[in-house]
Amino acid sequence: METRNAQQPGYWRLVAAGEPYRLLFPLGTLLGVVGVLLWPAFVWGGRAYPVLSHPGIMIEGFLGCFVIGFLGTALPRLLDVPRLRLAETAAYATGLAAVAAAHLAGLHAWADGGFFLILLAFVTGLKRRARERKDIPPPGFVLVALGMLCGLGGSLILCLAQLSPEAVPGGIGFFGKRLLHQGFLLLPVMGVGAFLLPRFFGLPNRQSFPESLTPPPGWMRRAGFAAACGLTVLLSLGLEAAGYWRAAFALRAVAVLVYFFREVPVHQAAFGRGPFAGRGISPRG
Numbered sequence: 001m002e003t004r005n006a007q008q009p010g011y012w013r014l015v016a017a018g019e020p021y022r023l024l025f026p027l028g029t030l031l032g033v034v035g036v037l038l039w040p041a042f043v044w045g046g047r048a049y050p051v052l053s054h055p056g057i058m059i060e061g062f063l064g065c066f067v068i069g070f071l072g073t074a075l076p077r078l079l080d081v082p083r084l085r086l087a088e089t090a091a092y093a094t095g096l097a098a099v100a101a102a103h104l105a106g107l108h109a110w111a112d113g114g115f116f117l118i119l120l121a122f123v124t125g126l127k128r129r130a131r132e133r134k135d136i137p138p139p140g141f142v143l144v145a146l147g148m149l150c151g152l153g154g155s156l157i158l159c160l161a162q163l164s165p166e167a168v169p170g171g172i173g174f175f176g177k178r179l180l181h182q183g184f185l186l187l188p189v190m191g192v193g194a195f196l197l198p199r200f201f202g203l204p205n206r207q208s209f210p211e212s213l214t215p216p217p218g219w220m221r222r223a224g225f226a227a228a229c230g231l232t233v234l235l236s237l238g239l240e241a242a243g244y245w246r247a248a249f250a251l252r253a254v255a256v257l258v259y260f261f262r263e264v265p266v267h268q269a270a271f272g273r274g275p276f277a278g279r280g281i282s283p284r285g
Contacts, residue, residue: 018076018083020092021069027093028065031057031100053103059181060115060155061100067151067188068092068122071144074192075126079133088125092118109162116155123148136215138207139223140263143191146230147184154180175241183237187230190256194226194263206263222263229259 015022035057038050072092076083095118102111157176161168168176195207209216215223232255240248 012086015089016086018073020072020084020089023089023093024065024069024072024096027097028062028069031061031065031097034100034104035062048106052108053106055181056103056108056111057100059184060111061096061103063185064096064099064115064118065093067147067185068096068118070192071126071188072122075137076129078135078137079130080135081129081132084125092122109159112155112159112162116152116159119148119151119155123152134213135211136209136213136219138191138195138209139219140191140194140207140226142223142226143187143230146227146234147187147191150179150183150187150234154178154184171241175238178237178240179234183234186256187233190229190233190259191226194260197260197264201264203264225262226259229255 009017011022035054038047038054038057041047042049072084072089095114099111099114099118102108102114154176157168157172158180161173161176165173195205197203198205198207206222209219233252236248236252236255238248239251
């Protein structure tokens with residue numbers, strides 16, 4: 001027993017080894033609980049209506065932790081590049097906690113500006129590491145890049161709208177909110193989902209290509225399709241900001257459904273040959 005415990009790395013050693021999700025996921029969960037508790041505090045505690053605090057904490061705190069935690073763990077492994085160091089992970093965690101605290105205190109411009117800087121640092125760090133990559137990412141990760149741009153653009157617009165409302169028209173401010181509240185999460189989920197979901201349904205993975213530093217045959221075509229679907233989602237967000245609600249919702253639904261139908265054709269799934277088939281594992285464990 002002592003030998004086994006001695007061989008198991010400690011919690012902080014695992015975080016330092018390039019697993020930022022171990023720190024950011026629990027933090028995100030905690031921030032999500034705080035964001036939800038704002039409503040009971042409003043109803044029974046007499047706290048101000050959390051019209052900005054709640055979405056700010058949930059998007060930039062709760063979801064920000066999960067997005068950075070997942071991508072910060074997965075992308076360095078996919079690209080075979082140096083992983084996030086403990087100091088980087090701790091800085092992201094501290095920054096995201098400070099963003100949530102700023103929203104809680106009503107300092108929304110500071111919170112949005114802080115989240116912009118955190119996300120910019122994260123994207124810049126990944127870009128710097130990508131120079132040392134030994135493989136090209138899955139083509140669907142074009143959507144992950146678009147999602148990061150949504151987070152950057154949306155948080156910057158909201159920050160400017162808080163600092164100088166007269167300089168940011170209402171439609172632009174609403175578009176920035178859509179970018180941050182929807183595009184920042186939806187687009188990465190589409191890109192990552194197309195890569196992961198086939199593994200669970202026993203499907204050939206259309207996002208898997210031979211290891212290469214340059215786009216192999218077929219990669220550009222799939223990346224272009226992903227980009228077209230992502231840009232359609234962005235167009236739907238613009239239509240929503242312009243007041244064309246029904247057209248926006250319909251266009252967004254079509255873009256998401258077409259993308260997943262094309263990349264994850266579940267109707268062709270061999271459910272009996274999933275990832276646990278042939279391993280002696282019954283549905284009941």
